[in-house]
Amino acid sequence: MTSFSMAPLFRQSVGFDRFNDLFESALRNDANGSFPPYNVEKHGDDQYRIIVAAAGFHESDLELQVERSVLTVSGGKRDNGSENVTYLHQGIAQRAFKLSFRLADHIEVKGAALNNGLLSIELERIVPEEAKPKRIPINGERLALES
Numbered sequence: 001m002t003s004f005s006m007a008p009l010f011r012q013s014v015g016f017d018r019f020n021d022l023f024e025s026a027l028r029n030d031a032n033g034s035f036p037p038y039n040v041e042k043h044g045d046d047q048y049r050i051i052v053a054a055a056g057f058h059e060s061d062l063e064l065q066v067e068r069s070v071l072t073v074s075g076g077k078r079d080n081g082s083e084n085v086t087y088l089h090q091g092i093a094q095r096a097f098k099l100s101f102r103l104a105d106h107i108e109v110k111g112a113a114l115n116n117g118l119l120s121i122e123l124e125r126i127v128p129e130e131a132k133p134k135r136i137p138i139n140g141e142r143l144a145l146e147s
Contacts, residue, residue, distance in 0.1 A: 035093065035095070035097055036052055036053045036054060036055075036075075036093070036097055036099075037052075037053045038050060038051060038052040038053065038099065039051045040101075045125075046124055046125035046126075046127075047122075047123070047124055047125075048107070048122075048123040048124070048125075049120060049121065049122055049123065050071075050073075050101065050120075050121040050123065051118050051119070051120050051121075052073055052099065052118070052119040052121070053117065053118060053119075054075060054114060054117060054118065054119040055092050055117040056092045056093075056094045056117070057075050057094070057114075057117075057119075058114075059114050061075050061076050061077075062074070062075050062114065062119060063075075063076075064109070064112055064121065066103070066109055069102060069103045069104075069105070069107075070100055070101070070102055070103065071100070071101045071103055071109060071121070071123075072098060072099070072100050072101075073098070073099045073100075073101075073119070073121070074096070074097065074098040074099070075096060075097050075098075076096050077094055077095055077096045103123070104125070105131075106125050106126055106127045106128070106131065107123055107124070107125050108123065108124055108125075108126055109121060109122070109123055110122040110123065110124050
């Protein structure tokens, strides 16, 4: 009997119970899902960070977009046509990529920075007052029904 790893299924959503999309992610065949490597971190109750290993990419090569609660990080291959370079070994992959992350309700992208080959995307859960739980006081007296 083969062992089935659930770890790849937990990487696709940020900020909510990941079991909501567990089977949807399992059925989706994403051949490019492991490149480039990335981490999803939680800092406190409402702070999240996605770190993408973007070695060899410049800021102008990368694009971040949020549409319908899906954060898409894409990188285009740089054109090295102006340089006359022959690679004897090319271990730093610079192929185009596209990563998508489903964001929970009220998760907003606060910013992104590229430092030392790592693209860091800061996320925060901002719940509006009307969506926060409200405590309802219980009166000791019974309310009389008017007819």
